[in-house]
Amino acid sequence: MPGWTRPVSYFYPLPFLVAGTAVGSIDRERVRELLGREEARFVQAHPRSKELFERAKGSLLAGVPMNWMVAWAGPFPIFAASGRGARVKDVEGHTYVDLCLGDTGSMFGHSPKPAVDAIVRQARRGITMMLPTEDSVWVGEELARRFGLPYWQVALTATDANRFAIRLAREVTRRTKILVYRGCYHGTVDEALIDVKDGAVVTRGGNIGAPFDPSLTTKAIEFNDVAALEEALAPRDVACVLAEPAMTNAGIILPEAGYHDALRRITRATGTLLLIDETHTISAGPGGYTRAHDLAPDIVTLGKPIASGIPAAAYGISQEMADRILSRVTGEGADESGIGGTLAGNALAAAAMRATLEHVITKEAFDWMIPLAERLEAGVRDAIKAHDVPWNVVRLGARVEYRFHPVPPRNGGEAEATKDRELDRLVHLFALNRRILLTPFHNMALVSPATTERDVDRHTRVFGALARALLA
Secondary structure, eight states: OTTOOOOOOOSSOHHHHTBTTEETTEEHHHHHHHHHHHHHHHHHHOHHHHHHHHHHTTTSGGGSSSGGGGGSSSSSOOOEEEEEBTEEEETTSOEEEESSGGGGTTTTOBSOHHHHHHHHHHHHHOSOOSSOOHHHHHHHHHHHHHHSOSEEEEESSHHHHHHHHHHHHHHHHOOOEEEEETTOOOSSOGGGOEEEETTEEEEOTTOTTOOSOGGGTEEEEOTTOHHHHHHHHTTSOEEEEEEOSSBOBTBOBOOOTTHHHHHHHHHHHTTOEEEEEOTTGGGGOTTHHHHHTTOOOSEEEEOGGGGTTSSOEEEEEOHHHHHHHHHHHHSTTGGGSSSOOTTTTOHHHHHHHHHHHHHTSSHHHHHHHHHHHHHHHHHHHHHHHHHTOSOEEEEETTEEEEESSSSOOSSHHHHHHTOOHHHHHHHHHHHHTTTEEOOTTSSEEEOOTTOOHHHHHHHHHHHHHHHHHHHO
């Protein structure tokens, strides 16, 4: 049925989540007291950023060039002056240990030298000619080697890659619906900007100017629920399942043992394509979660870090899909197909992608990043135990996230039920005031090849100091 979803069952008892004025052993008045103190400290330390923000409100909507920048925890964002490696400097001259790294866009460090050198060389030769380059051939071959899918296309963003991949899936299957997980995020793909209310798929609250009722296009279920997956795909009206192999936008939610085997088995049995979005989960290794865990999707999409911050993304498809779609993408009307864009696959992006894949997103980089992320995870876990706070920490390769709840959620509904926005804002302000950047949307830290043990240990000390302050 339209907008089908199984009823949501919460794993956690709700009275524990919002009991009186405290969650667990954390006093809410103490949280608000610390928030006030940290906000005053932030404002005092950033007069130039405040000045620029006030000026920006005269020409930039909400005072920022891109609306997500309002999500930073202070009353205004800090304005950046430069970024290099695992450091960001603001206009005040403060230098930060950057564990946000552009929310994955710079997860291998800001301006890595091999990518910068390639970008400069190509910029001098030509940025965009609407013609393929030798670099683009190399990129396609390398992505095929890493992810196991033979044919690739380049886009500007992961949003575009997902949007184009969904179009291909609909064309191949002659089905209109897609299936996503509650709490997902796949860029500004309208079909995936959904929520679940009273058992129905609805437009997500923050979705501005939603163009259609998503129940017409989308089914939504909870992650890690095999029975719900089987029920949703049984009518054989879903073109593709669009999924991160481990959820990240609702915080890190890892797949339970056997879930991916079931996902692949059920999609094949129902003629449904499996589209894996690796934009964030490439933190698992050079070939993302797909390669690290031997997944076999029909389509893979990835974006953000693939060109070291130059806008670029890619999507790959199976041989079977290529055989069924080739005549449609090469025939008359290919320039008006709804797939592609004039700047997609331009020479500069291809050069940046090649340099990044060849010299930056490497096994050697992950050999440094993952042990260091394990160190960060262990430091946070030790601090949680030492201060006896009801929190948990989860790691996905080089990505670490902590939550203010004793048990990690197993799906998006549980993740939403355990959110603590006051504590989230406090931890970000507390870290910012001690020169550490965390991803503003949740408590996520990324470890890059430029991150050091001292950086990780600094975060551990700051995290422990926050726990002590809360319990004082």
